[in-house]
Amino acid sequence: xxxxxxxxxxxxxxxxxxxxxxxxxxxxxxxxxxxxxxxxxxxxxxxxxxxxxxxxxxxxxxxxxxxxxxxxxxxxxxxxxxxxxxxxxxxxxxxxxxxxxxxxxxxxxxxxxxxxxxxxxxxxxxxxxxxxxxxxxxxxxxxxxxxxxxxxxxxxxxxxxxxxxxxxxxxxxxxxxxxxxxxxxxxxxxxxxxxxxxxxxxxxxxxxxxxxxxxxxxxxxxxxxxxxxxxxxxxxxxxxxxxxxxxxxxxxxxxxxxxxxxxxxxxxxxxxxxxxxxxxxxxxxxxxxxxxxxxxxxxxxxxxxxxxxxxxxxxxxxxxxx
Numbered sequence: 001x002x003x004x005x006x007x008x009x010x011x012x013x014x015x016x017x018x019x020x021x022x023x024x025x026x027x028x029x030x031x032x033x034x035x036x037x038x039x040x041x042x043x044x045x046x047x048x049x050x051x052x053x054x055x056x057x058x059x060x061x062x063x064x065x066x067x068x069x070x071x072x073x074x075x076x077x078x079x080x081x082x083x084x085x086x087x088x089x090x091x092x093x094x095x096x097x098x099x100x101x102x103x104x105x106x107x108x109x110x111x112x113x114x115x116x117x118x119x120x121x122x123x124x125x126x127x128x129x130x131x132x133x134x135x136x137x138x139x140x141x142x143x144x145x146x147x148x149x150x151x152x153x154x155x156x157x158x159x160x161x162x163x164x165x166x167x168x169x170x171x172x173x174x175x176x177x178x179x180x181x182x183x184x185x186x187x188x189x190x191x192x193x194x195x196x197x198x199x200x201x202x203x204x205x206x207x208x209x210x211x212x213x214x215x216x217x218x219x220x221x222x223x224x225x226x227x228x229x230x231x232x233x234x235x236x237x238x239x240x241x242x243x244x245x246x247x248x249x250x251x252x253x254x255x256x257x258x259x260x261x262x263x264x265x266x267x268x269x270x271x272x273x274x275x276x277x278x279x280x281x282x283x284x285x286x287x288x289x290x291x292x293x294x295x296x297x298x299x300x301x302x303x304x305x306x307x308x309x310x311x312x313x314x315x316x317x318x319x320x321x322x
Contacts, residue, residue, distance in 0.1 A: 012262075021126060024269060026131075062287065067082055073220070113315075116279070116282055118303065120147055120312050121147040144312060148310040150309045153304065159200050159299075161298050162297045176225035177255070179229070199241070200242045203246045206248055208221065208248060222250050223250060242276070244277035248284045301319070
């Protein structure tokens, strides 16, 4: 294991990204044909243990609505909010347009990453390669020839742990641009009396989504400034051997990024080097309030993706069950 998980005071640069990529690479760790990365940490025994955390049968849905009121503002010129279209309606039936069967039907049109979602391991490239050394040319107009989200269809389940950083810091929301250090992750876990273990799904609450909703405006939530994990956390996540990391922000890592040299430097390491599963735009308000009340920050977690062959991710409505 490279080093310790305490704060490192890393001066983030392209060189630091390259160094972290080499130090934290999981290429070949689970074989040359591996397509699920850090989900290999999760064993059947881990899932059984996580199921034992269900004590009250209380379920929390962590996905945001799929609709036009979502946070997208045309980022990269390619992402829009989900469009829900009715194909057949009750008014059609009443108007006699459905002589054989009276029914309702509909469709949804959306970028995969426009609401609560997982990133697949083929989402980010590093020097022309995806996770485990596959060539980026394997990702073309037909989809991901490797590392599509379908490989995780039955893997995104286990012990979930909420690290409520905003509540730990005594604020409703962390300020945009606030970087969460490894020391703060450790201190928050200690204050909550919860331990981060191998195979966990670690969920970070910053409060940013709730702040947007409180003011009634998403603003620059999608792609703008945000609180989030500092670059050094890629070492912490590697050393903890977590299965996945999620947050209530658009991109998990702090924005503005810690260097102008690299856009989303943390992404460059955690996905293509580590093969870490990452969930974004999680709605954590109700779960966080319940955890603050009963002082239990661990739960059974299930975030099953849609089975979309060759997809860069999947929209989800993940569940935390206590």
